[in-house]
Amino acid sequence: xxxxxxxxxIKDKIxxxxxxxxxxxxxxxxxxxxxxTAIAFNASEETIKEISNVGAEKVLNISDSAITTIxxxxxxxxxxxxxxxxxxxxIIFSFDGSGQxxxxxxxxxxxxxxxxxxxxxxxxxxxxxxxxxxxxxxxASAIYSIESAFKIISVMxxxxxxxxxxxxxxxxxxxxSTDLKDxxxxxxxxxxxxxxxxxxxxxxxxxxxxxxxxxxxxxNWGIVEDLAHALGAATACSRPVADADWRPHHEHVGQxxxxxxxxxxxxxxxxxxxxxxxxxxxxxxxxxxxxxxEAPFFKNADYGIVGDAFSxxxxxxxxxxxxKAN
Amino acid sequence: xxxxxPISQVPDTTAKISFTDNDxxxxxxxxxxxxxxxxxxxxxxxxxELKETGKAEKVTLIHIGPAANDATIRKGLAIGAxxxxxxxxxxxxxxxxxxxxxxxxNNGYDLILLGKESISYNxxxxxxxxxxxxEWDFVPLATKLEINGDxxxxxxxxxxxxxxxxxxxxxxxxxxxxxxxxxxxxxxxxMAARTKPLQVINAVxxxxxxxxxxxxxxxxxxxxxxxxxxxxxxxxxxxxxxKVRAF
Ligand SMILES: Cc1cc2nc3c(=O)[nH]c(=O)nc-3n(C[C@H](O)[C@H](O)[C@H](O)COP(=O)(O)OP(=O)(O)OC[C@H]3O[C@@H](n4cnc5c(N)ncnc54)[C@H](O)[C@@H]3O)c2cc1C
Numbered sequence: 001x002x003x004x005x006x007x008x009x010i011k012d013k014i015x016x017x018x019x020x021x022x023x024x025x026x027x028x029x030x031x032x033x034x035x036x037t038a039i040a041f042n043a044s045e046e047t048i049k050e051i052s053n054v055g056a057e058k059v060l061n062i063s064d065s066a067i068t069t070i071x072x073x074x075x076x077x078x079x080x081x082x083x084x085x086x087x088x089x090x091i092i093f094s095f096d097g098s099g100q101x102x103x104x105x106x107x108x109x110x111x112x113x114x115x116x117x118x119x120x121x122x123x124x125x126x127x128x129x130x131x132x133x134x135x136x137x138x139x140a141s142a143i144y145s146i147e148s149a150f151k152i153i154s155v156m157x158x159x160x161x162x163x164x165x166x167x168x169x170x171x172x173x174x175x176x177s178t179d180l181k182d183x184x185x186x187x188x189x190x191x192x193x194x195x196x197x198x199x200x201x202x203x204x205x206x207x208x209x210x211x212x213x214x215x216x217x218x219x220n221w222g223i224v225e226d227l228a229h230a231l232g233a234a235t236a237c238s239r240p241v242a243d244a245d246w247r248p249h250h251e252h253v254g255q256x257x258x259x260x261x262x263x264x265x266x267x268x269x270x271x272x273x274x275x276x277x278x279x280x281x282x283x284x285x286x287x288x289x290x291x292x293x294e295a296p297f298f299k300n301a302d303y304g305i306v307g308d309a310f311s312x313x314x315x316x317x318x319x320x321x322x323x324k325a326n
Numbered sequence: 327x328x329x330x331x332p333i334s335q336v337p338d339t340t341a342k343i344s345f346t347d348n349d350x351x352x353x354x355x356x357x358x359x360x361x362x363x364x365x366x367x368x369x370x371x372x373x374x375e376l377k378e379t380g381k382a383e384k385v386t387l388i389h390i391g392p393a394a395n396d397a398t399i400r401k402g403l404a405i406g407a408x409x410x411x412x413x414x415x416x417x418x419x420x421x422x423x424x425x426x427x428x429x430x431x432n433n434g435y436d437l438i439l440l441g442k443e444s445i446s447y448n449x450x451x452x453x454x455x456x457x458x459x460x461e462w463d464f465v466p467l468a469t470k471l472e473i474n475g476d477x478x479x480x481x482x483x484x485x486x487x488x489x490x491x492x493x494x495x496x497x498x499x500x501x502x503x504x505x506x507x508x509x510x511x512x513x514x515x516x517m518a519a520r521t522k523p524l525q526v527i528n529a530v531x532x533x534x535x536x537x538x539x540x541x542x543x544x545x546x547x548x549x550x551x552x553x554x555x556x557x558x559x560x561x562x563x564x565x566x567x568x569k570v571r572a573f
Contacts, residue, residue: 072466114451141545148536263571288551305559305562
């Protein structure tokens with residue numbers, strides 16, 4: 001009765017969020033005195049090495065190149081087959097694009113209680129698991145009790161420490177007897193312009209530089225991009241900026257955009273409306289640059305500079321470049 | 327082709343969130359409620375556009391909750407949905423999804439369009455649960471949807487890009503920003519909504535809860551912001567370098 005952890009089909013390199021979920025599963029397994037089995041799809045040797053370094057003792061690997069991250073039903077069926085094969089009753093996912101969609105499909109089939117986006121390790125309470133997750137877009141958190149026999153937790157990326165726990169994983173080629181096919185087909189993949197130009201994808205970014213209406217227009221985004229580039233950060237924006245098409249929709253963060261929790265969030269010319277804060281207040285450190293000392297964001301930041309973005313930001317970029325060059 | 331649009335009711339985005347009864351219940355004093363923005367702005371509006379272009383015959387709202395939520399459902403009717411169903415009952419995500427799946431199956435809906443997550447519980451779980459209950463295909467985080475007969479073409483936000491997908495009905499699609507533009511109900515819509523059918527039905531299925539919420543806690547704010555003078559950028563750079571370890 002091991003703990004099962006889901007590893008999404010990986011295009012290039014395994015993501016930090018996936019390693020976090022394996023480390024989380026390994027810590028849950030310790031609480032329950034058991035071991036960790038991973039269910040993976042088309043996993044490479046490198047992936048297997050990375051996940052065994054953080055506690056996976058067995059890997060059920062489904063080799064089927066027809067299954068990619070778009071095939072939610074196929075992936076769910078694979079996980080369900082693995083859960084039955086291994087007779088598990090706890091399954092861990094990452095609450096990232098893939099895990100957050102596959103987990104409920106699996107939960108439905110197994111009649112499992114699901115906590116989506118856990119931010120801490122669970123507590124064992126008899127037959128139940130209690131675990132905290134954010135609610136009301138980060139304005140609050142709640143402790144959920146999972147009361148069903150089957151239990152599923154997906155882990156909020158960037159919310160737990162990865163603990164090294166090297167194992168030599170046994171790899172099993174897994175071919176479930178059920179038909180895994182589904183009807184969703186990939187016709188094309190368009191790489192976002194910023195990523196095509198070497199930028200960092202926003203959802204996974206550790207460092208984020210974000211701009212608001214204070215930047216006055218899209219033609220001024222150079223200073224935001226230069227700072228992001230100097231730091232190796234992703235770029236983001238407030239809602240009105242995306243609504244006005246100054247920046248693409250996928251950069252919009254906040255209560256009605258993307259919720260992010262990077263290590264560092266630098267907000268430039270953003271007032272700090274409650275809907276904006278809801279998407280970024282999980283960031284570890286917040287730096288605000290705004291020329292209005294009364295901007296609400298200063299009450300929700302760790303560090304602030306009261307000043308004109310057009311003079312402060314280039315100076316900051318230069319200073320960072322100078323240190324990095326040394 | 328008929329489209330079912332599940333809507334949830336959430337506190338207004340400006341609401342200050344606090345709790346009562348020993349932190350076990352949301353304090354609703356002074357809180358106004360709205361349709362979850364992802365359900366309203368993206369799922370409902372796209373469903374209406376599909377109807378307006380002749381791709382769908384009917385758009386039905388479904389909501390699981392008490393009679394007090396009828397006002398929220400009427401707002402959805404005012405934006406343009408044809409009719410609505412309210413399932414009397416309350417429960418966790420699995421319960422809610424089971425009601426929607428059951429209704430869709432028994433009433434011949436081919437497409438279920440909903441928001442990518444609710445801004446109250448942020449679990450992004452209902453779409454996958456419904457698809458699992460019905461064993462339908464599921465396309466989450468869609469930003470575009472076209473329908474031709476029983477074929478759907480979609481775009482979906484993915485890591486670092488956009489996937490262009492094809493799928494077949496029946497289908498569950500969760501909608502993200504880009505799918506449609508928010509619509510404001512006009513006076514005619516509001517008047518019409520008063521007399522549109524709102525059917526109330528009883529809940530089906532298990533009353534055993536798979537999960538329960540034990541307690542809530544408001545997120546503590548940041549206590550103090552260190553203001554760094556504009557002419558001392560190096561201090562900020564030093565903090566970013568040595569304390570935050572950003573580089
Ligand atoms: C239902 C609903 C949902 C919403 N969801 C979101 C959401 O998800 N995300 C989101 O971001 N917003 C959201 N909003 C909008 C939100 O309420 C704010 O309107 C928005 O965040 C403001 O964007 P902003 O800070 O870029 O612009 P503004 O509020 O206009 O602020 C601009 C800031 O720039 C500063 N500034 C001006 N010039 C300079 C300069 N030269 N140098 C430095 N600073 C300067 C100003 O002092 C000001 O503080 C939502 C609103 C509603 C009603």
